[in-house]
Amino acid sequence: MDEQEDYLGAEFKGIAAELWSHNAGWWQEGFTEGADPEYTEQLLPLVERLVGPGRLILEVGTGEGQVLRHLSRTAPRELLVGVDPTPEQLGLAAERSQGELYLRAEAGSLPFRDACFDTVVACLVFEHVTDLEGALAEVARVLEPGGGFVFLLNHPLFQTPDSGWIDDQVLEEQYWRIGRYLEEKRTVEEVEKGVFIPFVHRPLSRYLNAARACGLVLEEMVEPAPPAGFLALAPEYYEARFVPRLLALHLRRS
Ligand SMILES: C[S@@+](CC[C@H](N)C(=O)[O-])C[C@H]1O[C@@H](n2cnc3c(N)ncnc32)[C@H](O)[C@@H]1O
Incomplete structure (x- = not known):
C-alpha cells in the first residue's frame, strides 16, 4: 500500500475498519497491560490527572479498555463505559473488565442520550476518525454542561505523515523532520514491518476550531517530553527528549 495515497471517505472507512480488526492483536500485545512505557509512565497517569474526580465516564475508541481499567482503580467512579467499533478489541475488553461496560459504536454515532456523562476521554483515537466535526459534536452532545473532554492525540505537528528522525552522518546532525503539516490527508502507514495502520492527519488548528x-x-x-522508559529504548537519539510525541487537550463543555 502506498502511504502517500489520499483515500476517499467511504473507501478509507472500509479499509480502516479492516485494518483495525486485523491489527487488534498487534495493538494488544505491544501497547497494553504494561507492555508500553509511554502508557505506563505517561498516558495513563496523565489521563488520570486530567479526569480528576470524574464519576460518569465515557471512553470513545476504548480498544481493550486499559484506560478505563486504570481509571477504575484510581478513584471511586459510578459508571465507566467504553465504545469501540472493532469487535476484536471489545472481546478482550469484556474479558479484562473490572466492572466497566463495553459497547460497539464509533465516535460519530454514540448510543447515549444527551448530557449523560461528566467526562469523556479519547486517547489516541481521533487521528483515525474521518469525520472530525461529527465525532466532536457527539462528544459535546453526551457531555453535561461543564463536563470535561480529555483528548489525547499523537502530536499533530510532529507526527505529520513523512515525519521522522534524520541522522545526517556527513554533517553529523540529528534532527526530527516534519512532513507537510498543513496538508490534510488520509494515509495508511507501515508503523512496523508488515503492520499497516490508517491515519487522518490534520493541523492542530482544525482540532481546536472544530x-x-x-x-x-x-x-x-x-x-x-517523552518518558524515560521510551527514551531508553533508543538512547542514540539524544534529541528525542526535546520533541513531544503526545498532545493532551483538556476541554470543557460550555
Ligand atoms: C490506538 S488504539 C487506542 C485504544 C485506547 N484508547 C487506548 O488508549 O488503549 C485506537 C482505537 O481506536 C478505535 N477506532 C478506530 N476508528 C474509530 C472510530 N471511528 N470511532 C471510534 N473508535 C475508533 C480502534 O478500533 C482502536 O481500538
Missing part, C-alpha cells in the same frame, strides 16, 4: 464550534473550550494543553 471543538470550539461545538462548545468545547480549551482549559489546559500539555505537550510532555
Whole structure:
C-alpha cells in the first residue's frame, strides 16, 4: 500500500475498519497491560490527572479498555463505559473488565442520550476518525454542561505523515523532520514491518476550531517530553527528549 495515497471517505472507512480488526492483536500485545512505557509512565497517569474526580465516564475508541481499567482503580467512579467499533478489541475488553461496560459504536454515532456523562476521554483515537466535526459534536452532545473532554492525540505537528528522525552522518546532525503539516490527508502507514495502520492527519488548528464550534473550550494543553522508559529504548537519539510525541487537550463543555 502506498502511504502517500489520499483515500476517499467511504473507501478509507472500509479499509480502516479492516485494518483495525486485523491489527487488534498487534495493538494488544505491544501497547497494553504494561507492555508500553509511554502508557505506563505517561498516558495513563496523565489521563488520570486530567479526569480528576470524574464519576460518569465515557471512553470513545476504548480498544481493550486499559484506560478505563486504570481509571477504575484510581478513584471511586459510578459508571465507566467504553465504545469501540472493532469487535476484536471489545472481546478482550469484556474479558479484562473490572466492572466497566463495553459497547460497539464509533465516535460519530454514540448510543447515549444527551448530557449523560461528566467526562469523556479519547486517547489516541481521533487521528483515525474521518469525520472530525461529527465525532466532536457527539462528544459535546453526551457531555453535561461543564463536563470535561480529555483528548489525547499523537502530536499533530510532529507526527505529520513523512515525519521522522534524520541522522545526517556527513554533517553529523540529528534532527526530527516534519512532513507537510498543513496538508490534510488520509494515509495508511507501515508503523512496523508488515503492520499497516490508517491515519487522518490534520493541523492542530482544525482540532481546536472544530471543538470550539461545538462548545468545547480549551482549559489546559500539555505537550510532555517523552518518558524515560521510551527514551531508553533508543538512547542514540539524544534529541528525542526535546520533541513531544503526545498532545493532551483538556476541554470543557460550555
Ligand atoms: C490506538 S488504539 C487506542 C485504544 C485506547 N484508547 C487506548 O488508549 O488503549 C485506537 C482505537 O481506536 C478505535 N477506532 C478506530 N476508528 C474509530 C472510530 N471511528 N470511532 C471510534 N473508535 C475508533 C480502534 O478500533 C482502536 O481500538
